[in-house]
Amino acid sequence: MTTFDATEVRLSYANPLVEKLRDEGELVVGELTFLMPTSFGFCWGVDRALAMVEEARKEYEGRPMWLLSSIIHNPRVNQDLRDKGIRFLKGPLADEAPEDAPAEKLGPSDVVFIPAFSAEIEDMKRLEEKGVQIVDTTCPWVIKPHKRTQKYIREGFTVVIHGTVGHDETRATCSLVEASEGRFVVVHDLEETEILSAAVEGELDEEALRGGLHEEAFSSVFEFPGDLARIGIINQTTMLATESRAIGNRLKTAIALRDGDEGLAESFRDFDTICRATQDNQDAADKVAQRNPDLFVVVGGFDSSNTRNLARVGDAAGVPAFHIEGPECVGESIRHRERNSGAIIETRDWLPMEGPVTVAFTAGASTPDTILGQVVKKIAERRGENLPSNLGGSGSPVDLL
């Protein structure tokens, strides 16, 4: 499905306040100034996945429908699909207990959606064996690292994945490597890359390498140090692009130190597989952060990788950045995800209650405009500012053209 119509999807999540901010980039309400980047929110891949679901709901009307797991990492969107009668086979929204797994009872009349970030090979095989109608919404940008992975394996490289162990996309990539009898190592950040680089350089033994990385960061077969002889890097599509580049450079240096510059062509590959939407949203968020807002509110699912990395863009610019899921997180304190620990915490005194305040926003690729709009409105209300009536408040209307 290269062409699709996401009009229906966009309309169902449209919000006039966000539209205004998208068009103008800035909105002043009393003492509040809201800033919005030029790129944020639903990406092409999410539009496509949700449009495919809507199309399939019409085409296969009346048949039982299932999502393998969350279609995208946004709780509201997944709940909306559930409300439309689509049930979940795996993940936190799965209806049945694992011992009563409905996947075993599926048959040709069932329709199963594969999420935008793809699926593990074993799951795909099981579904094919059951003869179900598969609707594969895997984003074409996610296919890119898969293709590169297979190329590396064919050429005898160990795949180094800059990603998050346990994230659906990285799990799918790892399963592809296992099924192809290849080798992989997952590094999450520069700190872990330092450990891997030291092992490549011969400065660390296997125990120290394994101890320094996540216990599931290695393929089931991984021979040390032989499987570090030739490495090829890919990225989970939604990682922080600046960090991905730094990771590539650090590992390149490690190989050059070990094999000399002439060894690089033989032993090192690096291929940028960050998706365009992720890159655009991060670049735009950085530009807004450079305007020195008083705070940066990043809206998206707590388990959304691209949203987490947008919050890190704010951190890098030195702006207080809060990653929240939606309007329910906004109150006297703000409920947000702490970057280093991943804990969901509450912070008080997060919004100056007097004087002019500039608040910048962005939203992850899986965040509907409706949620972002509710967050903006709630922040205005906390400061006692009334939005124009045609933007969700009761103040004088503004021109929407």
Ligand code: SF4
């Ligand atoms: S964030 Fe990128 S890879 Fe993920 S669905 Fe959107 S376009 Fe595709």
